[in-house]
Amino acid sequence: MSKESGVLIIGGGIAGIQAALDVADQGVKAYLVEKTPSVGGHMAMLDKTFPTLDCSACILTPKMVDAGRHPNVELLTYSEVREVKRNGEGFQVKILKKPRYVDMSKCTGCGVCARYCPIEVADDFNAGIGVRKAIYVPFPQAVPLKYTIDEEHCIKCELCKRVCESIGAEAVNLDQVPVDVNLNVGAIIIATGYKPFDVRRKKAYGYGKYSNVLTALELERLLSAAGPTAGHIFRLSDGSIPKRVAFVQCVGSRDLHHSYPYCSRVCCMYAIKDSILLKEHIHDVDVTIFYMDIRTYGKGFEELYQRAEEEFGVHFKRGRVARIYEIPETHNLIVRAEDTETGEIIEEDFDMVILSVGLAPPDGITELSKILEIPLDEYGFIREADIKTNTISTKVQGVFVAGTALSPKDVPDSVSEASAAAMKAVTFLRRRK
Numbered sequence: 001m002s003k004e005s006g007v008l009i010i011g012g013g014i015a016g017i018q019a020a021l022d023v024a025d026q027g028v029k030a031y032l033v034e035k036t037p038s039v040g041g042h043m044a045m046l047d048k049t050f051p052t053l054d055c056s057a058c059i060l061t062p063k064m065v066d067a068g069r070h071p072n073v074e075l076l077t078y079s080e081v082r083e084v085k086r087n088g089e090g091f092q093v094k095i096l097k098k099p100r101y102v103d104m105s106k107c108t109g110c111g112v113c114a115r116y117c118p119i120e121v122a123d124d125f126n127a128g129i130g131v132r133k134a135i136y137v138p139f140p141q142a143v144p145l146k147y148t149i150d151e152e153h154c155i156k157c158e159l160c161k162r163v164c165e166s167i168g169a170e171a172v173n174l175d176q177v178p179v180d181v182n183l184n185v186g187a188i189i190i191a192t193g194y195k196p197f198d199v200r201r202k203k204a205y206g207y208g209k210y211s212n213v214l215t216a217l218e219l220e221r222l223l224s225a226a227g228p229t230a231g232h233i234f235r236l237s238d239g240s241i242p243k244r245v246a247f248v249q250c251v252g253s254r255d256l257h258h259s260y261p262y263c264s265r266v267c268c269m270y271a272i273k274d275s276i277l278l279k280e281h282i283h284d285v286d287v288t289i290f291y292m293d294i295r296t297y298g299k300g301f302e303e304l305y306q307r308a309e310e311e312f313g314v315h316f317k318r319g320r321v322a323r324i325y326e327i328p329e330t331h332n333l334i335v336r337a338e339d340t341e342t343g344e345i346i347e348e349d350f351d352m353v354i355l356s357v358g359l360a361p362p363d364g365i366t367e368l369s370k371i372l373e374i375p376l377d378e379y380g381f382i383r384e385a386d387i388k389t390n391t392i393s394t395k396v397q398g399v400f401v402a403g404t405a406l407s408p409k410d411v412p413d414s415v416s417e418a419s420a421a422a423m424k425a426v427t428f429l430r431r432r433k
Helices: 014-025 041-045 056-069 112-116 159-166 216-223 267-281 301-310 365-372 411-432
Strands: 007-010 030-034 073-077 079-087 090-097 120-122 131-133 179-185 187-190 213-215 244-251 286-291 315-318 321-327 332-338 345-350 352-357 384-386 390-394 399-401
Touching: 007 014, 007 179, 007 411, 014 030, 014 041, 014 056, 014 073, 014 187, 014 411, 030 079, 041 056, 041 216, 056 073, 079 179, 079 365, 090 187, 112 159, 187 365, 187 411, 213 216, 216 267, 216 352, 244 267, 244 332, 244 345, 267 286, 267 301, 267 352, 332 352, 390 411, 399 411
Parallel strands: 007 030, 007 187, 030 073, 187 399, 213 352, 244 286, 244 352, 286 315
Antiparallel strands: 079 090, 090 179, 120 131, 321 332, 332 345, 384 390, 390 399
16 A cells, blocks of 8 residues: 655654654655554653653653644554655655464453463563563554554463453454555655663673672663552562662663674763662661763753762762672672772672663664665664754655664754754655645
């Protein structure tokens, strides 16, 4: 099937959603393509946002709902861009719509099918903590709120189909096949986001080996009232409440040997934010942040840093952590680091260690860059047209970029870039006409 001309937005995180809404508000059709079953991206996984500590879902969910209801926005979830060809000044786009094995026009999102599904797998949305069923919605506020069968883990027992039929919905359709959607669009916005740095590359920190070494994204899910532990913080090794917690900064960033040399920009601030949230959850917890440099460049950022130190008593120690190892009897963790202000080597005992993981280019960005014939920079992010004066445009006329697809950045900057990219795309369309 084919659709009329408009703007294609690739990626359904906060940047993609904002770009789609701004394009649509200008009276232009916006096609929002997201490879997972729901829009929302990484922001949907966060508990609070810095520097105001506002509820992340309270900001994001209304935008998700607006995108799902806007008459000028068409959501193409569980879909991927496969081919892009020039068509005059526009583009012919082929999108693969993957089978959900659930009829979206019949599914009411009631969840009865998942209740009876016998298969449990690690829950990606909860950063691998907790489980979900083989038929699932990623999270309760998903848009669209329609179930999807995970083909990789489904055992074809058809129990979900029989249960769905028993309540009269008959939404499960195991005969669905992939469908090609063909679009003619006048402009494209890339908002593919990021992926967290693979912490297993830093073997000295023991992630994956020691159960009480977590990433900051895993901590976010533990902090969330909608997370796998309903907001209760405890050690995964024994269920005890941690009394001493350490944050290790620049994991995957500013490292010439084992990761990326650039600063990921958000890590200092989300560690400060999470340290405050930990203090609010566990009033007597002792929190230490091991850092190279604290970078609080944004509006209200320095004030939150001072508040963490002065009001909540968070300790800041300047030094690079060399190694983390576990005491087998207690599952406590020893953090070995150099205090760069005194020059001494220190070893401290903690109940839990949180790794502040940097932002890496997203999966599939290399393939997408080849499809769009857009160069990547030396780190694997989309290369802008001009780093000084035109960071929203790419080297290809009519293709724009926003958010962390371009470089690491926080939510406010991603939203601002998305709005700028939307206006650039609409202006490009109207100037062409």
